[in-house]
Amino acid sequence: MALIGRISLDVVARPQEPTAKKRCLDEPQPDTLKRAKFSDEDYDANKRLRKFQESWKVTYPWVTHEAYDDDQKPGLMFCATCRAYPDLADKSSALYVGCSNMRVDPLKKHEFSSAHIKATNKKTKDTMTMKERSELATNSPIVKATKRCMQITMNILVVMFNTVYSLAKKCKPLSDFETHMELHVKNKKDIGGDYMDIGTNYHNEKRAKEFLMSIGEQLRVTKTRLIEKVRFLTVLADGSTDSSMTEQYTVLVRYVSEGYPVTTLASIEDIENANAFGVKNGIENGLNKIGITDSSKIVSVNFDGAAVMMGCKSGVSALMKEKNPRIVLIHCVAHKLELGVLDAVRSIDYLLKFEDIVKSIYKFYARSTKRRRDLQAFADILESELLHYGDVKTVRWVASKARALRAIQQNLFATLGHLEHAASANKTEESGKAKKLLHEMKSARFVKYLHLMMDYLEIITATSKKFQQNKLLIMEVPDIIKSTTDELTLMIEEPGHQTSTFYDHYDPETGDFTDHGDHVMKLSGQRLTTYEEDNDKTTLLKQTVKYLEVRFMDFNEKPLKCFDAFNLNKWPTNDTELVKHGRDDIKELTQHYIDILTDTEHSSMLREWTIMKNLLRKKKTGINCHDLYCELLQTQPADIQNILTLVNIMVSISPSTAECERQFSAMKLIKSCRR
Incomplete structure (x- = not known):
């Protein structure tokens, strides 16, 4: 209350300020308070003159200014972009007609107008480089x-x-x-x-x-582009029937790519006629599909021994050689080997019967699961491993025959035990077949030939596998055949491992034959002579050597014989002899292929042949010819580039058509009855 009292007293005691005298509305104003009156002329004379600012061009690069001669006038502002594209511009816009209002507001408004944006975008596109256009489109x-x-x-x-x-x-x-x-x-x-x-x-x-x-089409195009760059190639072809019993011919080509031989499928052709002209047309159609229309690239053709393919007068090979005389005709070495063996086998009457017995064994077990199950039971009793008896179609001479004989030799005691059991059964048909097989298989002659043929086919199979390799070179074939005939000749005097095993376990006095265990079997038939006195064995081996030499005689003829010059294993060790070695062969090859060699290559062959011999004589030990020559084709040394042309031809020549058989195997899996 004291505080309130004090405040009240202060307010009362404070002296009053004099108040202003209120003026009457009708009272006249003093002169100092009167408002000044200005005319338009005075405003125009005193106002600030606005001018175009050059800094606006930095912010708005599209604006241009057109000045008047009179400095007292600001001039006009224009939009250069809108005027450049009148079809897109707003022609009623001040900046299109010309704006004298030198303020920044019209510029700001015009920049965001739709017409100006369209004109600006059009100008940007028109002035872009290709790179800027690409970046704009990408982003x-x-x-x-x-x-x-x-x-x-x-x-x-x-x-x-x-x-x-x-x-x-x-x-x-x-x-x-x-x-x-x-x-x-x-x-x-x-x-x-x-x-x-x-x-x-x-x-x-x-x-x-x-x-x-x-x-497939893309692979064909890629293959065509690659083969366009190839200089030499070999054509391989073979015929077979597909699941629809349609005659099909596989056409393959072999060439050198990046230094190494490549064998690739060109086409599988349906032929209208199975004669030589029909097959030739089918092969040419297959080659055309991968761009091979020029026969000058073809240095060799390789077919099987069918008359329609290798006929001397009217075969496919003869027709192709008429068109291109330089072509070297090759009869597939794998087929030659098989034909030579079959010729020799036919010279021994019992071997034809032996083959029938082998096929009968396979047929007896392949078509009956019960017989195979009973056979397995006998094998279990004898504690021996049973090898599978496959389909009779798989039993062939040479490579597959060796597997068939091995299965019979491995299963011999179990098979004889089962046949004795089956022969005593009540089933007349089965027991009759079993008795016949049992009689043949228990003969000492059959068991002897079983072991002899296993040794014989071991040599032939090893050769056959070498001939089926894709990297086999044409000049290696004579050496392989020579090694094979040497082994067969040696076998006349010295029995192989399986034959030695037979004579070690066979007692000619009692006729008992034992296996590696304690099982004994009495063999029937006449008493066998010793190995040295076996005339059939000697005849088989000598005839095989003879027929192989005859079948491969063309490798001793030109021009195939001339490729022997590149066989490092036949190079003389004496330096004087090495200098002269192979010169005649190189001359012969150069003359044979003169039409497809350049003048430089033709004139440089002999000189570079000497250089290459000096280069390779230090490398020829510890490395095979295939790898050595492929390395040279890949690196292309400058001082022997011309002689490597002949090496390219040699590597391009295919000795075997084994790849054709592989194509047929794949075709039969893909082109099945279901498809």
């Missing part, structure tokens, strides 16, 4: 989104194409394609996350076939 949102969609689609197609290629490569049916795609879809559901979603489109056999045809 635009639509393009980015499109690329992202295309990449997803491409990834899905990659999965599908890879799946189809894998099925075809592994000779699987295209009907498996749908199953593989279902697996991908299930993996997406189960794994999720980053696992790619491939959708459900194109998951059928029809699309798989389209994918496969596209892959």
